[in-house]
Amino acid sequence: MFTHVKSTIRHIAPEDLRGRHLIKVVYVVLESQYQSALSQAVRVINKNHPNVAIEISGYLIEELRSPENYEEFQKDVETANIFIASLIFIEDLAQKVVEAVQPHRDRLDVAVVFPSMPEVMRLNKMGSFSMAQLGQSKSAIAQFMRKRKEKSGAGFEDAMLKLLRTLPQVLKFLPMEKAQDARNFMLSFQYWLGGSPENLENFLLMLADKYVLKNSHTPDCASLQYDAPVVYPDMGIWHPLSMTMFEDVREYLNWYNSRKDISKDLQDPLAPCIGLVLQRTHLVTGDDAHYVAMVQELEAMGARVIPVFAGGLDFSKPVDAYFYEPTTKSPLVDAVISLTGFALVGGPARQDHPKAIEALKRLNRPYMVALPLVFQTTEEWMDSDLGLHPIQVALQIAIPELDGAIEPIILSGRDGATGKAIALQDRIEAIAKRAFKWANLRRKPKLQKKVAITVFSFPPDKGNVGTAAYLDVF
Template identity: 80%
Template sequence: MFTHVKSTIRHITPEPLNGRHLLKVVYVVLEPQYQSALSAAVRSINQNQPDIAIEISGYLIEELRDPENYEDFKRDIAEANIFIASLIFIEDLAEKVVAAVQPHRDRLDAAVVFPSMPKVMRLNKLGSFSMANLGQSKSAIAQFMRKRKKKSGSSFQDSMLKLLQTLPKVLKYMPMDKAQDARNFMLSFQYWLGGSSDNLENFLLMLADKYVFKREKKNSETSVQFKDPVVYPDMGVWHPLAPEMFEDVKEYLNWYSSRQDISTDIKDPLAPCIGLVLQRTHLVTGDDAHYVAMVQELEAMGARVIPVFAGGLDFSKPVDAYFSEEHGKTVVPLVDAVVSLTGFALVGGPARQDHPKAIESLKRLNRPYMVTLPLVFQTT
C-alpha cells in the first residue's frame, strides 16, 4: 500500500523575484531520498543567485496514481522550462509520464531523463541531443543505447556508469554540437549520481546556463556560474563518523581501529562484526538518518560494523569485495552476519532480479543474511 501524499508539500516558489529570471522545474522520481537534496539545492539558488530563481514541483512516481496528483503534474508540466525524471520502470506509470510530457517536449528548454524505460528515455532533450539521434548514429554510444531494451533497471544503470568512464572516446565519433550536448547529458548524470544538494544545485545551474538562460538572453553577456560535479565512489565502505568513503576495506578497518570514541572491546578483531548493505543514493543525498541510527545501535550493543554501498542495484559486488578477504585460495569472512537495509533484492531492482547471482555470492560468504523491513516504497 502506497501512502497518499500531496505533491504540493514539495512545491517551492521563490519570493521576491527582484527582477530575476524565473525558471520552472518539474521532477518525477522513484527514490524519495532526492526530494530533500533537490529542495535544499533550489533554496540555495533562490537565496544566492542574483540573476535566476527557481520554482520547483516534485512528484514520486507512485503519487501519479492519484487522479488529483496526476492533474497537478500535467498542469505543472504545461508551464515548465525543465523536466527531470529518474528510474521510471513501472509500465502503467511510465505511460502516464509520457502522455503528460510528450505534448510539451518540443516547447521545453530541457528534458533530462536518467535510467528509465525506453519510452520515457525518449523524452530526453538537451539541445541537439536526444535518444532518437543516438539511435540513428553509427557511433559507440548508439550501440550502447540500442542495447538498453535488453537491460534491466540495474544492469542499464551499471552500463551508464561504464559509459561515463569511457565518454571521451565515445564523443569523438559525434559531430561537435551533438558531442557537446551529449557531454552535457552525461555531465548531468554525474551531478545526479553525486546526489548532494551542492551537486544538484550545480546541475540545475548548468541546465539554466546551457539551455534556458543564454537562449532567452542572447544579447546579454550575463551567464550563470556553476561548478563541476563532485564525484563520489560508486562502491565502497561508509561510516557516519568517517572523514571519507573508503574503497579499500583494509583502509576502513585501519580508520575504525584508530577511533577514540569506541571501546577497545569493539576494536578487538574477535568482536562480533555485522556487515550492512546500503543504498548509495541515501548516502550522497544526505537522507541517511536511518543508516546512522542502525550503525549507532549495533555499536552500542558491542558489535563492529562494516557498512557497504553500491551505486547500481547489484549489491553482490560490495558483498564480495568488502565482507571477506583471501588468504591464498581460502576466502575468510570478515563479518559474522549481513543485514540488508536497501529495500531491494541483493541483485536487481523493481524491474528484474538475478537470484542465482545473489545465491552464489551469499554461498561464497557463508554467513547469515537478513533483510530488514524498510519503511519505504517496497519491501524485499
C-alpha cells in the same frame, strides 16, 4: 490509494523575483531522498543567485495514481522549462508520465530522464542529443548501451556508470554538436548520482545555462557560473563517524580499530561483525538517519560493523570487495543486512538472481533484508489496513527472497513533508538483535545447536501432516 500526500508540499517558488529570470522545473522520481536535496538546492539558488530564480514542483511516482495529483502534474509540465525524471519503472505510471510530458517535449527547453523504462527514456532532450530512438538506433551510444545491458544484470544504471568511465572513446564517433550535448547529458548524470544539495544546485544551473538561457538576450544571463560535479566513489565503505569514504577494507579496519569512542571489545577482531549493504544515494543526499541508527544500535550491542555501498545497482561488487579479509580471502562478517530494499544485483526493472546467489553462496553467511518505506509515509503505513504497499511487497520483499534473503523487516518510515527517512527505533532494535543472534549462531558449536521443525497440518486429523498446496514443505 496507499498515499494521500499532496505534491504541493514540494512546490517551492522565490519569495522575491528581484528582476531575475524565472525558470520552472518539474521532477518525478521513485526515490524520496532526492526531494530534500533538491529543495535545499533550489532554496540556495533563490536566496543567493543574482540572475536566476527557480520555481520547482516535485512528485514521487506513486503519487500520480491520485487523479488530483496527476492533474496538477499535467498543469505543471505545461509551463515547465525543465523536466527531470528518475527510476520510473512501474509500467502503468510510466505510461502516465509519457502521456503528460510527450505533448510538451518539443516546447521544453530541456528534458533529462535518468534510468527508467525505455518509453520514458525517449523523452530525453538536450539540444541535439536525444534518446527518441532508444532500442532502435544504431548510433555509437545506443549500441554501447545495448551491449552493456546484455552483459550486466544490474541493468541500465550500471551500464550508464560504465559509459561515464568510457565516454571519451564513445564521443569521438559523434559530430561535435551532438558530442557536446551527449557530454552534458552524462555530466548531468554525474551531478545526479552525486546527489548532494551542492551537486544538484550546480546541475540546475548548468541546465539553465546550456539550454534555458542560451538564446536569452538578457546580458546578465549570458553565462551562469557553476562548479563541476563532486564525484563520489562508485563503491566503498561508509561510517557515520568517519569524515571520508573508504575504498580499501584494510584502511577502514585500521581506522575502526583506532577509534577512541569504542570499547576494547569492539576493537577485538574476534567480536561479532555485521556487514551492511547501503544505497549511495541516501549517503550523498544526506538522507541517512536510518543508516546511522542501525550502525549505532549494532555497535551498542557489541558488534563490529562494515557498512558498504554501491553507486549503481550491483551490490554484489562491494560484497565481494569488502566482506573478505584481503590476504586470506576468508569472510570478515558473520551476517549481512541489506538496507537497500532492492535485490542484491539489479533494481526495480531487472535483476540477476544467479549472480546474486553465486556471491551469497560464496560468502556463506545469513543474509537479511530490511527495507525503508518508499510509497507511504510512516502515518499512512501505520494506519493502513493492508500494511505495506503491494508494489513494495513485490519489489522489496518477494524479489530479494529470490536471492535467498530472509527476515524482511521495515526499518524506517518516511516524512511526508521532507521525504526523509525516519528511523523506527523499535524495529532497528529488532533487526539488530536478529542479526546479532544469527552471528552468534554461526559461531556456536554444532553440538550445542538445536533445530526446531514446524510441520504444516491443516485441517487437523485429516491425514494432512506435512502437506501444503504448491509448497515444497520438505
